[in-house]
Amino acid sequence: MDQPAKMYPDSSSASTSPTAPPERDLYVVRLSVARLSTPTALNVLFPLAAVGGAVAFLMTQGTATTQRLAAAVWLILCTVAFLAWRMPTRTISVGLGERSLTLSRDGDEHRIALPEIANVEISPLPYVGENLGNAECAFPLKGQHTLSVTDRAGKRYFCAIDLANPYGKRIVDSLRERSMPMTPWEAHRKDVREQAAKRLAMEHEAEQRTREPRASRDRDPQPHAETHASLWAQAIGEHDRVLLAYGAYETDPLLLLRFPGIVDVTIDETADFFHALGEAGALRLDEFPGAGSAFESYRGSVRTLTKAWAKAEKNARGMGISALSDPDQRRISQAAKLLRHAEGAQSQLERGAYLQQARNILDKLVESGAITPPPKMLFEIQRAAGVALEAGQSESS
Structure with missing residues (x-):
């Protein structure tokens, strides 16, 4: 009845074209x-009535053959009726x-x-x-x-x-x-990307109109191009470093619970960081665009991002959970304790129970506005709890 399978991969479309592979x-x-979805008195009375009727037929007057035939027919009819009564109808x-x-x-x-x-x-x-x-x-x-x-x-x-x-x-x-709807900072990052993309397009158009011939602008283009390519690679590396540093907070619940301000866009430093993060992401290109406005805009956005990240992380680590109310601080401490217990659990059932309790506390913290963790973090905790509980039940059985 139940068909388990692996979690689905991210999918952006639900194509039903003839070339699409069959959906799994x-x-x-x-x-x-069923008509009787749970045991009731009729489950007992029905068989008793059938047996009682068969006995009654055997005790009636007539030949032994007639009595047996009547009893057999009665039992068959009762059996068919009982099975029809119990048969699933929907x-x-x-x-x-x-x-x-x-x-x-x-x-x-x-x-x-x-x-x-x-x-x-x-x-x-x-x-x-x-x-x-x-x-x-x-x-x-x-x-x-x-x-x-x-x-x-x-x-x-x-x-x-x-x-x-x-x-x-x-x-x-x-x-x-x-x-799940986008969180405020996700929506903010989306808006910033769109605005930055429009501005980049306008700057590129203006540069095309005012650009001088390459020969007059650069007599030795190859070394110049190599220098710019190196600077572009450095900017990409610095951008990736910030993404990696921030990603640790998005993927480690214990780290985020220690410093929840890192994702709280009501804090100025955090809001500035997400604004810079969205702008740098919008200006980043897959390939080196050459010297020009795209190159300079991206390098400038990465410098801004690096400074904004340093300020946001320093502020969040300095705050810890001190800005939260006492009840929310206790909830965060309790959730962190449960997550640590889950890591050292001796059995899958125990691990699943700890994770489920932690998820319930996190839901309360989200509802109160105390923390704004990435939705996928909550989903992964719930998924891990379900997997552990299921594995534990299989082990116990």
């Missing part, structure tokens, strides 16, 4: 709904593929391309029959939570999903990670 299911969770499934999400019920299938998913929600309580409103599809099931998906066109899809199933939880986490 990563996770599929099915719910088979199958609901949620499938996550490499490029799309599939919701289906008894052959009624709806497929949504992953890049088109704008929002993912899970009902806080199991479905009890309430009206879900207008939707492209509505496949709820009483007693199960409902997955709500909204695409970029505003269309809504509802489907029951079993959150007690580890693969159901992975589907939800994967969808949330993909549809």
